[in-house]
Amino acid sequence: MHSTTSSRMSFWTFFVLAFLSLAAAASGVWTFEDAQAVVAAKGGKADAYKFSPTKPVKGAITLGSRDILKVSLTVKEGSQAGRPHQAFLLAQEPESKVETFFPLSVKELSGKAKIDLSHKDLPAFLLTAPSLSLSLVLGSFGESAASIVTIGNIKPSLDPTAKALFEKQKQKDLGEGATVYKAKDEIRHIFRADPQSPPKIITLFFLLSVLAGLGGLFIVWFPILGGNLSHLPKALKAAPVSHPFFFASLLSLEGIFFMYYTQWNLFQTLAGMAVVGPVALFSGSRALREVRARREKGER
Structure with missing residues (x-):
């Protein structure tokens, strides 16, 4: 009886340990593979750039006003293809740290993801920046760790007329000066003062007037009004x-x-x-x- 119980406990212990080992092996880090960035121009030649989690694109990718940057990759959770809860392409200006996000379209079963980026998608401030850093943000619920991987840099290319218009729009959006984030003037709330009572001399005058009126009323009440x-x-x-x-x-x-x-x-x-x-x-x-x-x- 004792040996049978021990053997059952050993079996279940082995089963639990094996399950935990498989779960630990299955969980990992959100990553990607088969990634490339293609710059497609209307009526021009398309340039393709390969990158991976450990090897970003060398040099800056030039993005013209008529170009479209097409990023495609396969999202993986550990060693299996998956669809994370969050998948974004992060574009950031390195000096000011101003950034914006672009969500990727990810297929649930295959993990195939893609996104198209052009000048009309970028804000005026980022579009007039000398260079933008591109990063891929992947994360979801569960035990797998999220990841933020730098995949390269893009250099928006503008003609002088368009650049002048965007600079004017940037100054309108952010205000005059080169500082993007700055302290505003202190806001002081001034509340209306509590109403004040009139001077005591005026109060006493009207009080005596009322008392005199009441006294006069009682005086004339009996002989005249018939009290x-x-x-x-x-x-x-x-x-x-x-x-x-x-x-x-x-x-x-x-x-x-x-x-x-x-x-x-x-x-x-x-x-x-x-x-x-x-x-x-x-x-x-x-x-x-x-x-x-x-x-x-x-x-x-």
Whole structure:
């Protein structure tokens, strides 16, 4: 029994180790083979350049305004043909490091990849550069490592008229001067200052004016307007809740306005008004209804 279990464990251990060895052998680095770059001109002779991951194209490839650079190769994952998740041709200006990418068209089964590049595909800044470095970027999900391989240099060739137009366009896109990347001026955000209260002397003047008006109103209320405090017990008996609540709500509203003027913001003031307002409306309607009932009886 013990020997049988040990033999089974040995078999499964050997199987797992063998599988891991095969997986490790299968995984590798994304690379390519059978690569060449062909410069095809309309009505002219095509020039072909061979290159590999270890041997880039010697010298610079001249790309005229009517030429088309055709790059073709076979993408491989380790020793097998494959299709990576990312396959780009990187064109970079060596001094400024300004670069752009061009995706390759890759077939899924055979790994055959190709791309065509002409003057219309290059930005104005790169098109007027003395020389561009070409690199191939391959990478995907999984254990295989990505790779960036320099495959050569191209030299865009422009006639004087086209070069002048592109230089003008480059200055328009990047701004005046030779610096491509430069620090911008500091942006300072200036927010509107908080509203200030008026001077205290003005506030005190209007406060005294309001108090004087209220005092004058109470002075003329009894002899001229017919104020009568003898009806207060009858009013409180007829509406014991409405009259006190209405009077308290009016004082609360004045207190809310005072707090808004001194400390509170608009949101706090609106919240207070939302609480006191309905109380004043409901109790005031009941209190004024009771007053009207007494007035209709001829009681003042």
